Amino acid sequence: MTTSFELAAILDNERKRQALTISEVIKRTGVSRAAIYRLFKGGDVQLTTLLSVTDLLGLDLLAMRTDVARLMPDTADGLSGISAATRKTLAQEKNRQREAAPGPMSAVAARAARLQGKLQTSH
Numbered sequence: 265m266t267t268s269f270e271l272a273a274i275l276d277n278e279r280k281r282q283a284l285t286i287s288e289v290i291k292r293t294g295v296s297r298a299a300i301y302r303l304f305k306g307g308d309v310q311l312t313t314l315l316s317v318t319d320l321l322g323l324d325l326l327a328m329r330t331d332v333a334r335l336m337p338d339t340a341d342g343l344s345g346i347s348a349a350t351r352k353t354l355a356q357e358k359n360r361q362r363e364a365a366p367g368p369m370s371a372v373a374a375r376a377a378r379l380q381g382k383l384q385t386s387h
Contacts, residue, residue, distance in 0.1 A: 269306035271314075276304050278321045293320050 279289060290300050293316040303309045303317060318325055 267306070268308070272304050272306035275317060275321065275323070278323060279304075282321065284321075289317060289320060293317060 279286075284292075286300060286304065289295075290297050293300070293313075295313050295316050299309055299313045300317070303313055314325075
């Protein structure tokens with residue numbers, strides 16, 4: 265899986281290759297300045313924003329994912345940037361959750377559990 269930061273880098277590189285400014289992208293796509301900046305910073309955006317920009321740049325989302333996987337094989341499994349230490353921390357957090365008294369999970373604990381689930385399903 266390609267991360268939002270990798271996608272942002274690909275889009276930004278293509279924008280620069282085509283000598284387009286951010287202002288030109290905004291003007292040509294009709295997308296708000298805030299949404300365009302979020303996209304190019306790797307933030308969450310609506311699918312329509314992403315499609316508007318990829319259409320403008322003449323890019324195919326599926327081809328971009330394949331290129332990232334080919335160039336950076338460790339990102340193809342969706343675990344880009346997750347080190348062995350992080351995996352160990354996630355496992356420890358999950359164990360602490362099991363040992364803790366039942367109750368609502370904190371946002372951090374819930375995120376750790378989701379990441380741990382992704383790690384387990386990918387291996």
